[in-house]
Amino acid sequence: MPTYTKKTYVAVYFPNFQLYAWVDFQTLRAIEEKPEPLASGSHEDARQSVNDLDAPKTQMLRSLASSVCDISDRLPIKAVVEQAQDANVWKAFAKEAAQAKNYAEIGRLLVRLFGMIIRKYVKAAWLDSSYNRWKDNCESAITASCIENMNKELTSAILWEEVARLWDEPEQSTLGSEWKDWKEAHTTFCPSSKEPLRDEAPQISQDAKEDNKQVKVVQKFLKKRKSPTFCCNNSESLRKKVPSTMLLGLSDCNSAIKGLAVESIFAWHGPKLSTSPTKRDVLAAASLVCCGLHLISGLALKYKVKSNELLKRVTDLCAKENKSYEWMKDGFVCPKGCNSHLKDADLDLTFPLTQIFLPNGVGKSEEYSKALLSKKLCTFSKADDLRDGKGFRQVLCKDLSFGRESLPIPCIVDQDLREPCFCSSCNGKKIHHVDSIFPWETFSYITKRVLNHSLGIDTKNSQLGCACRERKCLAHSCDHVQLFDYDNPDACDIEGRPMQGRFPYNHRGQIILEEGYLVYECNSSCNCRDSCVNRVLQKGVQVKLEVFKTSHKGWAVRAGQNIHRGTFVCEYLGEVLNDAEANQRGEGYDRAGCSYLYDIDGHIDASASRKHIKPFVIDATKFGNVSRFINHSCAPNLINYQVLVESMDCQLAHIGLYASRDIAAGEELAYDYRYKFLPGKGCPCHCGAPSCRGRLY
Numbered sequence: 001m002p003t004y005t006k007k008t009y010v011a012v013y014f015p016n017f018q019l020y021a022w023v024d025f026q027t028l029r030a031i032e033e034k035p036e037p038l039a040s041g042s043h044e045d046a047r048q049s050v051n052d053l054d055a056p057k058t059q060m061l062r063s064l065a066s067s068v069c070d071i072s073d074r075l076p077i078k079a080v081v082e083q084a085q086d087a088n089v090w091k092a093f094a095k096e097a098a099q100a101k102n103y104a105e106i107g108r109l110l111v112r113l114f115g116m117i118i119r120k121y122v123k124a125a126w127l128d129s130s131y132n133r134w135k136d137n138c139e140s141a142i143t144a145s146c147i148e149n150m151n152k153e154l155t156s157a158i159l160w161e162e163v164a165r166l167w168d169e170p171e172q173s174t175l176g177s178e179w180k181d182w183k184e185a186h187t188t189f190c191p192s193s194k195e196p197l198r199d200e201a202p203q204i205s206q207d208a209k210e211d212n213k214q215v216k217v218v219q220k221f222l223k224k225r226k227s228p229t230f231c232c233n234n235s236e237s238l239r240k241k242v243p244s245t246m247l248l249g250l251s252d253c254n255s256a257i258k259g260l261a262v263e264s265i266f267a268w269h270g271p272k273l274s275t276s277p278t279k280r281d282v283l284a285a286a287s288l289v290c291c292g293l294h295l296i297s298g299l300a301l302k303y304k305v306k307s308n309e310l311l312k313r314v315t316d317l318c319a320k321e322n323k324s325y326e327w328m329k330d331g332f333v334c335p336k337g338c339n340s341h342l343k344d345a346d347l348d349l350t351f352p353l354t355q356i357f358l359p360n361g362v363g364k365s366e367e368y369s370k371a372l373l374s375k376k377l378c379t380f381s382k383a384d385d386l387r388d389g390k391g392f393r394q395v396l397c398k399d400l401s402f403g404r405e406s407l408p409i410p411c412i413v414d415q416d417l418r419e420p421c422f423c424s425s426c427n428g429k430k431i432h433h434v435d436s437i438f439p440w441e442t443f444s445y446i447t448k449r450v451l452n453h454s455l456g457i458d459t460k461n462s463q464l465g466c467a468c469r470e471r472k473c474l475a476h477s478c479d480h481v482q483l484f485d486y487d488n489p490d491a492c493d494i495e496g497r498p499m500q501g502r503f504p505y506n507h508r509g510q511i512i513l514e515e516g517y518l519v520y521e522c523n524s525s526c527n528c529r530d531s532c533v534n535r536v537l538q539k540g541v542q543v544k545l546e547v548f549k550t551s552h553k554g555w556a557v558r559a560g561q562n563i564h565r566g567t568f569v570c571e572y573l574g575e576v577l578n579d580a581e582a583n584q585r586g587e588g589y590d591r592a593g594c595s596y597l598y599d600i601d602g603h604i605d606a607s608a609s610r611k612h613i614k615p616f617v618i619d620a621t622k623f624g625n626v627s628r629f630i631n632h633s634c635a636p637n638l639i640n641y642q643v644l645v646e647s648m649d650c651q652l653a654h655i656g657l658y659a660s661r662d663i664a665a666g667e668e669l670a671y672d673y674r675y676k677f678l679p680g681k682g683c684p685c686h687c688g689a690p691s692c693r694g695r696l697y
């Protein structure tokens, strides 16, 4: 709990998003004083979540650990000492960081990290005057803010400009691939703060004994209020960084949360790369943007590199490669109004690109899409392109999941689609705001769904574990098979044979169950392991996929390999909302001409609808995975099943997309959206199937 300008700050934990933010203590009000929630949902859920302080404490440790690892992730191989030029060292480091049980442990890791950096990349003056104090502070850290400050101090002591130059040098061939593994290890051991916590959390009370007076003051305050749930100040600056749904409530206190409080919100960075951009990334971006301001804001946001360093690198690289773009010329004024006369541009941008691209019509998206259509965007050169049997393809991004999926998902523009489409259909439609040049910037990539607090439910596992003792369940004895058979005595497989006594998947993991039935997968309450045949959807994407640009449908997904019938392709992931929240959001999406909502309604039975149980909806607008780019087809090659994993509640079924026939590499993947046709409204369908119904809805 830091103090700054004589104010005291406390960490406010947002249980649904597993994030925390520093907030001025004076701006907090007990829930009783302001019982109406700001966003939909109820304070009761939040109250329950924060009664257990273990989760926020663990989350803070995780975030700090992750920020320590972020520094190491920015260091190229030549900036570290020889012993550290081995990916295994970094894997072990990241693992230790993720398992840290208190602040001092993280502090000691920071000191170790410093020891791995070659001295010439650290400011000499800092080494002479501040290093010893910094080291002592790290090793005796008892608060999160201390670690945060020590981390910042080390970050600013590193000579990043010198370090940045090393990225342009060729990698050592023997270590190149090892080094890339490091990033993978980083995401495995230091999962993003939005992912669920797994490790056991240390007790906050133990730490409080050692902690300073301020902690005790807060604890006393919490006790006096009886309920440790607070409203959060309605700060405009906080809202800009934190989605409104994360604000627990609104207090009537007028003092805004400024300065340190907002600056200290961490673990919320949206989709971003944590490494420095490669030469290829920089050149690809330079060829695609409208102006320098756009380039700098996009890359600096994603790569956490200072904008001035980046701009220099871009111009140097382009000069070396003999490339010149309109926006680099003296006196260039961006036609989109980005105010990007490069020499005068204020490069320390305060707005992130994600705001420009927000797909719900917020911010500058309208303006942006107009500009996007008005200009030829792509300047292709042979060096940037990949040539294959189908001609040139430009790889905009090697992996738009940024290491979160087990296989990279490239984002590609084929040669014939380098320019925006001006056909009457596309021109008339507002879809172009999603037709953004960097589609990964429009959302946060997730691999686990996010339960919105509008659901008013807890996330505990309510699924039954089977009694199988082995690592792999056997169909004839597995309770999940028996449960399914009991509920669906007449179910058949896709060939019409009875399903009795069989798993929904064959031994290759391909679905054999006829469409329309629920799939019961084994789960965390079972004894079996990942190799169990009844665990498929939960293992995530296992086939090669590519996101690519289409002429009339925005972005789309295609197979990067041949996919056999029945193979699991991906889960439709997003934020799970209740019906009311979804309807409210849906109106905005309809106006924008593009929706990422998916109703989980297929299996809400008659008794549920009698009880007025409304289906839940998945919204992949802000949080999603590759599935959000899959388009509709009237003759689809994917089929969706509802899969129960950690909950028996059909409203909380996962949506699995499986191949409904053999699919060849390069074929676009699509499922039937099954939208209802509404009179008066409508959207033309561009699926191109001979049996096309003509309209999406």
Ligand SMILES: C[S@@+](CC[C@H](N)C(=O)[O-])C[C@H]1O[C@@H](n2cnc3c(N)ncnc32)[C@H](O)[C@@H]1O
Residues within 6 Å of the ligand: 431, 434, 435, 552, 553, 554, 555, 556, 593, 594, 595, 596, 597, 628, 629, 630, 631, 632, 633, 684, 685, 686, 687, 696
């Ligand atoms: C879930 S998104 C699919 C990805 C989207 N194309 C993108 O660029 O992000 C659904 C939206 O894509 C567009 N879309 C999907 N399938 C389409 C089709 N067959 N014809 C026209 N537009 C389609 C519609 O705007 C729809 O609201």
